[in-house]
Amino acid sequence: MKSKILIVDDVKENVDILNQYFSAKGFQTVLAYGGMQAVDKAERECPDVILLDIMMPDMDGFRVCEILKKERTHFKNIPIILVTAKEDIESKVKGLSLGAEDYVTKPFDIQELEARVRSALHLKKALDELKELNELKNQFLGMASHDIKSPVSRIEKTVEAILKNKASLQPEHLEQIEKIKEEAQGIFNLISDLLNVVKIETGKMGLELEKVALDKLVEEVFRMNQMAAEAKKIAIDVQIDKEVPKILADPARLLEVLENLLTNAIKFTPLGKKITIHLKKVKGGIELSISDEGVGIPKNELSRLFDRFARLSPQPTQGEKGTGLGLSICKQIVDLHKGKIDVQSEVSKGTTFTVFLPS
Ligand SMILES: Nc1ncnc2c1ncn2[C@@H]1O[C@H](COP(=O)(O)OP(=O)(O)OP(=O)(O)O)[C@@H](O)[C@H]1O
Numbered sequence: 001m002k003s004k005i006l007i008v009d010d011v012k013e014n015v016d017i018l019n020q021y022f023s024a025k026g027f028q029t030v031l032a033y034g035g036m037q038a039v040d041k042a043e044r045e046c047p048d049v050i051l052l053d054i055m056m057p058d059m060d061g062f063r064v065c066e067i068l069k070k071e072r073t074h075f076k077n078i079p080i081i082l083v084t085a086k087e088d089i090e091s092k093v094k095g096l097s098l099g100a101e102d103y104v105t106k107p108f109d110i111q112e113l114e115a116r117v118r119s120a121l122h123l124k125k126a127l128d129e130l131k132e133l134n135e136l137k138n139q140f141l142g143m144a145s146h147d148i149k150s151p152v153s154r155i156e157k158t159v160e161a162i163l164k165n166k167a168s169l170q171p172e173h174l175e176q177i178e179k180i181k182e183e184a185q186g187i188f189n190l191i192s193d194l195l196n197v198v199k200i201e202t203g204k205m206g207l208e209l210e211k212v213a214l215d216k217l218v219e220e221v222f223r224m225n226q227m228a229a230e231a232k233k234i235a236i237d238v239q240i241d242k243e244v245p246k247i248l249a250d251p252a253r254l255l256e257v258l259e260n261l262l263t264n265a266i267k268f269t270p271l272g273k274k275i276t277i278h279l280k281k282v283k284g285g286i287e288l289s290i291s292d293e294g295v296g297i298p299k300n301e302l303s304r305l306f307d308r309f310a311r312l313s314p315q316p317t318q319g320e321k322g323t324g325l326g327l328s329i330c331k332q333i334v335d336l337h338k339g340k341i342d343v344q345s346e347v348s349k350g351t352t353f354t355v356f357l358p359s
Pocket residue numbers: 193260264265268292294295296297305310311312313314315321322323324325326327328351
């Protein structure tokens with residue numbers, strides 16, 4: 001199949017020269033005589049590579065680059081080669097930092113340009129293959145996680161049914177069955193996290209928006225974690241200000257955020273300390289903070305905190321489990337709500353996570 005090349009220049013003669021050359025070399029050419037037309041043609045024709053002039057009256061090549069690479073991210077894999085009379089270093093740096101792959105200055109040697117176009121096409125092919133592999137991985141991960149989720153949840157239910165009749169169990173059996181329950185819960189949580197990651201990666205984490213009273217969610221997450229906190233003799237102080245407005249949000253997803261922040265606070269806080277949850281109204285929305293008196297996070301690790309599978313130095317104080325997916329999912333959910341999540345932390349003193357959600 002012919003490779004498709006989009007040639008963009010406001011000077012018709014320049015377009016003609018490149019058109020003739022690349023057509024003769026067996027390329028399928030698409031032509032644009034300005035920045036706006038370039039964006040439009042990229043959208044409609046989905047080229048394999050773009051030759052882009054910088055100085056154009058309607059919209060310059062930098063802006064085209066920005067739109068194609070940063071704003072409409074489905075174009076991210078189409079290599080852009082800037083072709084321009086601008087020779088200064090700043091322009092080159094600017095073009096590349098906006099996402100262009102390569103840079104050729106006029107007057108150029110057309111054979112050199114062809115060689116650069118061919119190397120850009122190799123890059124495109126490799127990126128497309130990677131994208132396909134990533135999609136395959138997501139499909140597999142989604143399917144496998146989904147198939148594991150049901151049997152694990154059946155194990156949990158069966159174990160719960162057995163535990164309802166505690167009196168009939170030998171103490172050592174009771175302990176073993178409690179252990180099975182705990183492990184099954186661990187697998188269930190991991191699988192739920194993986195399914196969330198797949199949903200986020202494939203852009204399928206939609207929000208089911210409704211008017212949500214955050215104080216109800218805070219109370220729910222408090223109830224869900226009360227036992228785990230009591231087991232570590234950690235007191236949870238819940239402060240809910242008056243007149244916190246309801247917000248438009250997805251309650252199930254927000255509950256996941258609160259659940260992860262509170263389980264983290266419990267996991268990374270030693271016995272006998274305190275956790276404070278504070279919900280308040282702020283300008284433009286509401287703010288929820290969860291503060292602990294736990295182990296804290298070193299400053300140089302904070303930038304990786306919201307990365308997937310971040311292996312950071314803070315360890316749970318009682319050997320509790322985790323996979324390192326929780327905070328990356330929290331951040332994505334908060335982003336989907338157009339909110340903000342921040343952290344402040346001091347080693348050996350404690351950590352505060354703050355979530356802002358617009359109203
Ligand atoms: N409140 C906290 N205090 C200290 N360290 C924390 C706190 N919250 C998170 N961390 C650090 O950030 C890491 C990432 O947190 P995250 O919630 O993403 O993963 P996790 O809790 O280890 O596993 P998961 O949430 O997937 O079960 C944690 O492993 C820990 O090192």
